[in-house]
Amino acid sequence: MDLIGVVDTMFARYDMGGEALDALEKCPGYGTKFTTIRRTVPGFKDLAVAAKRLIELDRCVIVVALGMPGKEAVDKVCAHEASTGIMTAQLMTNTPILEVFVHEDEAEDPAVLAEVFKNRSRDHAVNAYLMIYEPEKLTARAGQGVRQGFANAGPLNT
Amino acid sequence: MDLIGVVDTMFARYDMGGEALDALEKCPGYGTKFTTIRRTVPGFKDLAVAAKRLIELDRCVIVVALGMPGKEAVDKVCAHEASTGIMTAQLMTNTPILEVFVHEDEAEDPAVLAEVFKNRSRDHAVNAYLMIYEPEKLTARAGQGVRQGFANAGPLNT
Amino acid sequence: MDLIGVVDTMFARYDMGGEALDALEKCPGYGTKFTTIRRTVPGFKDLAVAAKRLIELDRCVIVVALGMPGKEAVDKVCAHEASTGIMTAQLMTNTPILEVFVHEDEAEDPAVLAEVFKNRSRDHAVNAYLMIYEPEKLTARAGQGVRQGFANAGPLNT
Amino acid sequence: MDLIGVVDTMFARYDMGGEALDALEKCPGYGTKFTTIRRTVPGFKDLAVAAKRLIELDRCVIVVALGMPGKEAVDKVCAHEASTGIMTAQLMTNTPILEVFVHEDEAEDPAVLAEVFKNRSRDHAVNAYLMIYEPEKLTARAGQGVRQGFANAGPLNT
Amino acid sequence: MDLIGVVDTMFARYDMGGEALDALEKCPGYGTKFTTIRRTVPGFKDLAVAAKRLIELDRCVIVVALGMPGKEAVDKVCAHEASTGIMTAQLMTNTPILEVFVHEDEAEDPAVLAEVFKNRSRDHAVNAYLMIYEPEKLTARAGQGVRQGFANAGPLNT
Numbered sequence: 198m199d200l201i202g203v204v205d206t207m208f209a210r211y212d213m214g215g216e217a218l219d220a221l222e223k224c225p226g227y228g229t230k231f232t233t234i235r236r237t238v239p240g241f242k243d244l245a246v247a248a249k250r251l252i253e254l255d256r257c258v259i260v261v262a263l264g265m266p267g268k269e270a271v272d273k274v275c276a277h278e279a280s281t282g283i284m285t286a287q288l289m290t291n292t293p294i295l296e297v298f299v300h301e302d303e304a305e306d307p308a309v310l311a312e313v314f315k316n317r318s319r320d321h322a323v324n325a326y327l328m329i330y331e332p333e334k335l336t337a338r339a340g341q342g343v344r345q346g347f348a349n350a351g352p353l354n355t
Numbered sequence: 356m357d358l359i360g361v362v363d364t365m366f367a368r369y370d371m372g373g374e375a376l377d378a379l380e381k382c383p384g385y386g387t388k389f390t391t392i393r394r395t396v397p398g399f400k401d402l403a404v405a406a407k408r409l410i411e412l413d414r415c416v417i418v419v420a421l422g423m424p425g426k427e428a429v430d431k432v433c434a435h436e437a438s439t440g441i442m443t444a445q446l447m448t449n450t451p452i453l454e455v456f457v458h459e460d461e462a463e464d465p466a467v468l469a470e471v472f473k474n475r476s477r478d479h480a481v482n483a484y485l486m487i488y489e490p491e492k493l494t495a496r497a498g499q500g501v502r503q504g505f506a507n508a509g510p511l512n513t
Numbered sequence: 514m515d516l517i518g519v520v521d522t523m524f525a526r527y528d529m530g531g532e533a534l535d536a537l538e539k540c541p542g543y544g545t546k547f548t549t550i551r552r553t554v555p556g557f558k559d560l561a562v563a564a565k566r567l568i569e570l571d572r573c574v575i576v577v578a579l580g581m582p583g584k585e586a587v588d589k590v591c592a593h594e595a596s597t598g599i600m601t602a603q604l605m606t607n608t609p610i611l612e613v614f615v616h617e618d619e620a621e622d623p624a625v626l627a628e629v630f631k632n633r634s635r636d637h638a639v640n641a642y643l644m645i646y647e648p649e650k651l652t653a654r655a656g657q658g659v660r661q662g663f664a665n666a667g668p669l670n671t
Numbered sequence: 672m673d674l675i676g677v678v679d680t681m682f683a684r685y686d687m688g689g690e691a692l693d694a695l696e697k698c699p700g701y702g703t704k705f706t707t708i709r710r711t712v713p714g715f716k717d718l719a720v721a722a723k724r725l726i727e728l729d730r731c732v733i734v735v736a737l738g739m740p741g742k743e744a745v746d747k748v749c750a751h752e753a754s755t756g757i758m759t760a761q762l763m764t765n766t767p768i769l770e771v772f773v774h775e776d777e778a779e780d781p782a783v784l785a786e787v788f789k790n791r792s793r794d795h796a797v798n799a800y801l802m803i804y805e806p807e808k809l810t811a812r813a814g815q816g817v818r819q820g821f822a823n824a825g826p827l828n829t
Numbered sequence: 830m831d832l833i834g835v836v837d838t839m840f841a842r843y844d845m846g847g848e849a850l851d852a853l854e855k856c857p858g859y860g861t862k863f864t865t866i867r868r869t870v871p872g873f874k875d876l877a878v879a880a881k882r883l884i885e886l887d888r889c890v891i892v893v894a895l896g897m898p899g900k901e902a903v904d905k906v907c908a909h910e911a912s913t914g915i916m917t918a919q920l921m922t923n924t925p926i927l928e929v930f931v932h933e934d935e936a937e938d939p940a941v942l943a944e945v946f947k948n949r950s951r952d953h954a955v956n957a958y959l960m961i962y963e964p965e966k967l968t969a970r971a972g973q974g975v976r977q978g979f980a981n982a983g984p985l986n987t
Binding site: 454 | 760
Binding site: 747750751754755758759761762765766767768769770774795798802806809810812813814815816817818819824825826827828829 | 837838839840841842843844845846847867868869870871874875877878879881882885886903906907909910911913914917918921939940942943946
């Protein structure tokens with residue numbers, strides 16, 4: 198049975214990993230074609246090596262890496278470093294790692310922000326499923342302005 | 356028969372991959388010397404590993420990677436990360452990956468922006484063809500201020 | 514017996530490595546399951562290769578890398594370079610290196626800053642212990658807004 | 672016979688590669704100790720992998736990589752990505768690649784800019800020759816404030 | 830006999846490499862335990878691969894890499910690229926490369942700047958010696974706010 202990895206952080210202020218796992222459990226073939234494995238690390242700069250270990254040591258076919266960059270300027274730099282690490286981990290393993298970051302300042306209203314956390318975590322978990330098992334569904338939506346967390350932008354209105 | 360890869364995204368608001376594929380189909384030798392393969396990923400940060408997989412697993416001789424960075428400041432940082440990944444993927448595989456990015460804010464008028472999407476996607480697809488099969492045509496235009504998407508700048512006017 | 518590595522710098526203005534070593538000595542299994550090893554380098558840009566050597570030459574199972582970025586703009590760029598190196602070292606070794614940076618300008622009051630130095634160094638040393646020996650304790654705190662050095666942010670208040 | 676590689680772009684608005692080739696042809700040993708090989712790519716972000724291929728596939732002993740970053744902010748980011756790639760290509764091949772970038776906004780007067788293009792391309796081509804065949808000439812000028820393209824700065828005037 | 834490498838540039842406006850070599854010649858064991866080797870490159874972006882070659886081809890046990898970033902904004906970006914390359918070279922070789930950069934704008938008075946050039950080059954050359962032969966001396970100064978080039982900052986004053 199395939200293994201899909203989920204890595205999240207103690208630093209984030211929402212249970213992103215829990216949402217991703219729940220969304221994956223509702224995908225076709227959960228428990229028969231694939232199951233999930235979770236790891237939690239302190240902060241988002243620890244995600245890359247954790248995801249790489251899930252791929253190389255636990256043989257995950259894809260990983261969803263979830264984190265929350267904070268509001269400060271230094272957090273933005275750290276987010277860049279975390280992203281660069283996730284990028285490199287993918288190239289070293291030839292395996293996709295879907296980065297799911299929700300910036301703490303994407304919305305002021307905590308209720309709105311919670312929705313973004315929930316939707317983006319779930320949407321990208323489903324994307325991970327689709328990339329492995331139904332990639333033609335992504336191609337069918339190429340160039341359609343698809344978003345995760347907020348409403349879709351849609352194709353250019355010409 | 357050689358394989359030329361095309362990777363694009365659901366995030367972009369124009370069917371960049373479709374244009375690239377169409378331009379390649381009009382190049383000499385399509386269907387005899389080379390054919391094409393397409394992959395679609397969620398966003399442009401997913402392009403690098405997808406392109407690398409096309410090279411290493413599907414044996415593409417060159418890849419065209421198309422994406423649209425959004426308008427926000429964070430999108431610019433993500434574009435930088437995506438580009439860095441595409442750069443590294445090329446070096447790891449010793450194979451060119453032509454990055455075709457159209458920034459959502461390159462033009463305000465959607466009709467103009469659509470033209471940029473179309474022309475840049477097609478021009479770089481042809482560049483990919485030329486790099487493999489007619490590299491001397493690129494050398495003939497060295498230092499000529501050649502652009503893709505907008506008009507050529509031309510050589511320095513001294 | 515496992516080995517946990519601690520690397521710190523002469524540049525920092527607080528004995529961060531000493532705090533980390535002391536916190537590790539108070540963790541369960543110190544001296545029976547694991548012991549510690551320390552290296553000191555000139556500045557934080559020297560941490561990455563020192564940590565990698567601790568992993569590859571001394572066989573550390575995890576490393577805590579501690580440093581203090583200074584107040585100037587150039588120090589922020591250097592911190593970014595140091596972090597990128599630590600990130601790469603983790604990916605090359607498949608081994609976590611917990612980066613513990615205290616920025617010299619995080620607090621104006623030296624007494625407050627000293628507390629941040631002390632707490633963050635100790636908290637991350639304990640995190641290193643937990644990641645190896647009690648990882649389920651990190652998962653139990655996923656998405657809880659856990660911080661090191663200052664008070665926890667807590668989960669989103671919706 | 673050794674091979675010195677020259678890579679340039681269609682994007683640049685001056686025939687930088689032509690100047691570099693011409694300068695190399697005037698160096699001692701051209702045609703007996705070494706000869707040259709040229710590749711042209713679309714833009715400067717394509718230089719790194721082209722240079723790496725010249726080293727690994729064509730066995731060049733050194734490469735001169737020439738490009739022109741444009742005037743816009745996004746061009747500066749692209750220049751940084753191109754440079755990072757050239758840096759990595761050198762480290763992967765253990766072979767120097769001399770990066771010769773002339774920024775389109777280094778001079779307003781096209782005649783002045785053309786001089787910079789010409790001089791910097793030629794000076795660095797000669798540097799490439801010296802690094803391989805007469806390295807002691809570089810050591811003799813260590814710390815002397817040597818420049819390419821504009822006049823030398825000279826050593827610090829104390 | 831061990832070999833300690835020194836790489837410097839023609840671009841710098843002070844003979845940094847000469848100072849480093851002189852300081853190393855005054856360290857215990859010069860000529861018996863270790864000797865030195867010097868390479869000069871055009872600019873600081875050429876330091877990384879030169880240092881890596883000193884390690885891999887000449888078998889240096891450590892390298893001191895000295896350069897001077899200029900005053901312009903573009904010089905700061907280049908310095909970042911040069912540093913990133915030096916960082917990567919260390920990780921690829923598992924060998925420390927001490928980066929010694931003096932920014933041309935660290936002091937306005939040329940006499941003061943010359944002192945910084947001299948002191949920082951010499952101090953880091955001694956650090957290289959200590960890291961290999963007397964590492965316990967660095968640990969003894971951990972967290973003491975040690976600087977090179979200007980006066981020490983000292984430990985936090987609480």
